[in-house]
Amino acid sequence: MIDSLLRDLIPQVLTALVRRYGDFGKCEDAVQEALLAAAVQWPKDGVPDNPKAWLITTASRRRIEMWRSEAARIRREETVAALEPPSFELVPQQDDTLTLLLLCCHPALSRPSQVALTLRAVGGLTTAEIARAYLVPEPTIGQRISRAKQKLRGAEFALPPQDQLPERVAAVLQVLYLVFTEGHTASSGSAVNRVELTAEAIRLARQLHALLPADGEVAGLLALMLLTDARRPARTGPDGIPVPLAEQNRSRWDASAIAEGSALIEHALTTTPVGPYQLQAAIAAVHDEAPTADDTDWPQILLLYDLLQQLAPGPMVDLNRLVALARVEGPAVALAELDATEHLDHYRADVVRAHLLELSGDPRGAHDCYVRAAQRTLSLPEREYFEARALRVMSEKPR
Amino acid sequence: MKYLVLIYGNPASRAAWAGMSDEQKAEGLRAYQRFHEELERTGERIVSERLAAPELTKQVHVRADGVSTTDGPFAEIKEQLAGFYLLECDSEARALEIAARIPEAPFATIEVRPVMGLTGDVDFEL
Secondary structure, X not given: OHHHHHHHHHHHHHHHHHHHHOOHHHHHHHHHHHHHHHHHHHHHHOOOOOHHHHHHHHHHHHHHHHHHHOHHHOOHHHHHHHHOOOOHHHOOOHHHHXXXXXXXXXXXXXXXXXXXXXXXXXXXXXXXXHHHHHOOOHHHHHHHHHHHHHHOOOOOOOOXXXXXXXXXXXXXXXXXXXXXXXXXXXXXXXXXXXXXXXXXXXHHHHXXXXXXXXXXXXXXXXXXXXXXXXXXXXXXXXXXXEOOHHHOOHXXXXXXXXXXXXXXXXXXXXXXXXXXXXXXXXXXXHHHHOOOHHHOOHHHHHHHHHHHHHHOOOHHHHHHHHHXXXXXXXXXXXXXXXXXXXXXXXXXXXXXXXXXXHHOOOHHHHHHHHXXXXXHOOEHHHHHHHHHHHHHHHHOOXX | OEEEEEEEEXXXXXXXXXXXXHHHHHHHHHHHHHHHHHHHHXXXXXXXXXXXXXXXXXXXXXXXXXXXXXXXXXXXXXXXXXXXXXXXXXXXXXXXXXXXXXXXXXXXXXXXXXXXXXXXOOOOOO
């Protein structure tokens, strides 16, 4: 009985420890020792009221003793961890997690500081892991976090008043979305041992959704992440070159993530007020549910973009909407609209124009726009991709 | 985001430095030290270096007939790279703000250039 209880708890205890201290190997050793201690003490003294907390506390103490014995290699943040003897509060109450998320995304902090602090305090990543994930030196992240903590020194650890809550939750959503996008758009292999930012963002979004199940935008964001991440296995070809949505091998998409994301968004759309994350998730769902690219329900996607333009207008929404418009009414109509929108002097507009010219049978024009986009982007993977598209459009037979 | 800040000296700025008293030069270096300490505290300086005198420049020419090197920059080039900073900042505005506070900025030409990143959205719905 105790044996099976212990077995069930191992992954949870280990996860809690690795999140808190990093270094899987050492945490694993510490958890093993805690299990041994439990196997000896529990049959004698009875099973504790909260066995998981008991194991986490015991394993944490063991882990800290290991550090004390490796004093030579103690890093600053580990020293701090060692100075705070762990208590049963290592397993936070639900409200604490929400309070902590809201605090990390406090309006007094810059966006990059909010991101770093959220990953560190709620995600449990080390400063080194965050620095690796964002390809910046560790001191940069360390400073970002310590400055953020200084700024929050006076802030109360409590839920904000009800009237501020929607705005504060919106900030958390934006931070989680940023973390997800960073992970999603990183060129594969751009950093060794990169923490999986997409997985981390999804994990945090799941927590937030569990805390606020009736919030449609939280559900929408989680659905958007699941429906986008589902395509990941098909997003890059064997040569590491990105594969555009229309050409992806859909059998490689993650069907269970699509099912979960679709169910989430359907439920949110029918039970809560609509919002931008829900609309983006709905668009992703329409793409994911099409068996082939040609079966995509473009009129539905166009309708969703029209709504999104009302709710959350912006240049990227305008551009994506034009791609859908070209599928519904033809590239000439979309090109005419693109010409009529003046605020779109952005390399992304060059890419959309290239795509529309490609569709309308003007490979030379498309080539020139892809080249121009490649020259203007600040992203290396994008530049390589646009250059590849420019070459391809000139060598292709019209489709 | 990372930004490269390039500092270009010119004959006037080089003459100004050469004409300073030892004490003025020492104060100039102290100003840099204070500047760097602050950037160290904010975690925004990844690396910065001051380049040796322009006349120590070597040019490398790789041509069909082989590799050769020549001394020095061309005399007609008035503006010479004198140093650089690689910054990690929250925004371009912040990078420009830091660049404007480089001690020799009043005498030099300062350029701020964004560095290419390794993330990019190539998978939008085309």
